Structure formats: structure tokens, C-alpha cells
Amino acid sequence: MSIYRGRFAGRAAIVTGGASGLGRATARRLIAEGARVSLWDLDGDMLGESQEATGAEHFVAVDVADPAAVAAAASQSQAALGRVDILVTSAGITGATAPVHEYPLESWRRVIDVNLNGIFYCCREIVPLMLANGYGRIVNVASVAGKEGNPNASAYSASKAGVIGFTKSLGKELATKGVLVNCITPATFESPILDQLPPSQVEYMRSRIPMGRLGEAQESAALVCWLVSDECSFSTAATFDTSGGRTTY
Numbered sequence: 001m002s003i004y005r006g007r008f009a010g011r012a013a014i015v016t017g018g019a020s021g022l023g024r025a026t027a028r029r030l031i032a033e034g035a036r037v038s039l040w041d042l043d044g045d046m047l048g049e050s051q052e053a054t055g056a057e058h059f060v061a062v063d064v065a066d067p068a069a070v071a072a073a074a075s076q077s078q079a080a081l082g083r084v085d086i087l088v089t090s091a092g093i094t095g096a097t098a099p100v101h102e103y104p105l106e107s108w109r110r111v112i113d114v115n116l117n118g119i120f121y122c123c124r125e126i127v128p129l130m131l132a133n134g135y136g137r138i139v140n141v142a143s144v145a146g147k148e149g150n151p152n153a154s155a156y157s158a159s160k161a162g163v164i165g166f167t168k169s170l171g172k173e174l175a176t177k178g179v180l181v182n183c184i185t186p187a188t189f190e191s192p193i194l195d196q197l198p199p200s201q202v203e204y205m206r207s208r209i210p211m212g213r214l215g216e217a218q219e220s221a222a223l224v225c226w227l228v229s230d231e232c233s234f235s236t237a238a239t240f241d242t243s244g245g246r247t248t249y
């Protein structure tokens with residue numbers, strides 16, 4: 001992995017879902033390239049471990065599905081870092097694996113609350129901090145499921161399609177304000193989130209990837225870090241693919 005030393009010098013970032021998987025890998029790279037980072041996650045124990053592993057300056061245990069908690073976390077991160085230039089929203093869950101006619105209502109609601117409403121709450125709190133500085137880079141983590149739909153994953157697929165639509169809308173709203181908003185649509189990546197799924201579902205998703213393998217977290221981090229860098233200057237409201245060839249549109 002190439003490191004662009006100093007690429008994020010002077011920048012401050014919040015990474016939700018920063019305790020694990022793609023969020024942790026992104027935080028690690030941001031920090032290696034000079035950013036000061038506040039990690040947000042529901043899992044307090046893993047947060048401490050991730051702070052040690054990444055060198056993050058600050059962390060907050062927060063449920064992104066709770067708007068009041070998100071507002072409080074935004075204030076804490078702003079106070080700790082002094083500014084917020086970058087937001088990466090990686091917190092997410094898969095929900096139940098079941099056909100629509102058997103899908104548990106509670107799981108549906110929780111998936112939409114965490115994966116979609118949570119991103120709305122985070123952007124709602126952080127965008128004003130970015131507008132105050134006339135600069136910001138936001139990357140929302142959607143999924144290939146939001147483009148294609150995975151069978152037996154209707155809540156997840158719908159939530160991620162929502163993230164794509166939300167990102168397009170917000171990106172256009174802020175297009176002349178110096179705040180760029182994009183999302184990524186990963187196919188299946190090696191990460192603890194796969195433990196939430198039956199092996200047959202993971203195998204289905206792997207079999208759909210033309211490269212014939214799962215992605216690795218640092219491959220996602222590489223794309224996200226370009227999207228939140230100064231070098232990303234003419235891309236907003238867009239969806240960037242990282243799927244080993246699975247989606248070609």
C-alpha cells in the first residue's frame with residue numbers, strides 16, 4: 001500500500017463505524033497520512049482497541065440511529081478536534097437474511113434506522129460545521145446491494161439504495177459550497193460484518209464478483225481516501241464502485 005505522507009495534514013475527520021472493518025481501515029490510512037481522527041461507533045470496547053490500533057486522537061461511543069446522541073457526538077468531536085473537514089459514514093448492519101414475506105419487522109426498522117436514517121442524522125449535524133469553514137468532504141458507505149439488490153436482504157438493499165439517493169441529493173445541494181458528497185458501493189469485503197450472515201449468503205455474494213475474490217478493507221480505504229482528499233475537486237453527488245467488476249454501471 002502506498003502512503004501519501006502528509007496528504008491530510010491539518011485535516012480533521014470523523015469516521016463512523018470506526019471500530020471495525022472498512023471504517024477502521026479508512027481511519028488508519030487517514031491518520032497515517034496526517035489527519036486527526038475522531039472514531040464513532042456503537043461498540044465501546046472495540047473503539048478503545050481501534051483507537052490503539054489506528055492512533056486515533058478521539059473516540060465517541062454513539063448509536064448513529066439516535067439523533068440526540070449524534071448531535072452530542074458531533075459537539076464532542078468538534079470540541080476535541082477544533083474543526084471537522086472530513087466525514088466518512090461507515091457504520092452499518094446487515095439485518096436479517098430472509099425473504100420479504102418473512103422479514104422480521106424489528107430487523108427492517110433497525111436496518112433502515114442505522115444504515116439510512118443514521119447517515120441523515122450524521123450529515124445533518126456535520127454539514128453546518130463544514131459550511132462554516134467553506135470546506136468539506138463526505139463519503140457515505142452504501143453497497144452494491146443498493147444498486148443490484150441482493151435476494152433475502154431487502155432491508156439492507158433498500159437502505160443502501162436510499163444512501164445512494166440521499167448522497168445524490170445532498171451533493172447537489174452543496175455543489176457550490178466547497179463541500180463534496182459522494183458514496184461508495186462496495187461488493188463483498190473481508191470484515192466482521194460477514195459474521196452476521198449465513199455462509200451460503202456470503203458464498204452467493206462472492207460468486208457474483210468477476211475477480212473471484214472478496215475485497216480487502218485497505219482497497220476500500222484507498223478509494224475513500226482519494227474521495228476525501230483535496231485532489232477530489234470535480235466529483236460530487238456521485239457513486240463510486242469498488243466491487244471487483246460486479247457492477248459495471
Ligand SMILES: NC(=O)c1ccc[n+]([C@@H]2O[C@H](COP(=O)([O-])OP(=O)(O)OC[C@H]3O[C@@H](n4cnc5c(N)ncnc54)[C@H](O)[C@@H]3O)[C@@H](O)[C@H]2O)c1
Nearest residue numbers: 017020021022041042063064091092143186188189191193
Ligand atoms: N464488508 C462488506 O462486505 C460490505 C460490503 C458493502 C458495504 N459494506 C458497508 O460498509 C460499512 C462498514 O462495514 P464493515 O464491513 O466494515 O462492517 P463491520 O461490522 O466490520 O463494521 C461496522 C461497524 O459499524 C458499527 N455500528 C453498527 N451499528 C452501529 C450504530 N447503530 N451506531 C454506531 N456504530 C454502529 C459496528 O459496531 C461496527 O464497528 C457498512 O455500512 C456496510 O454496510 C460492507
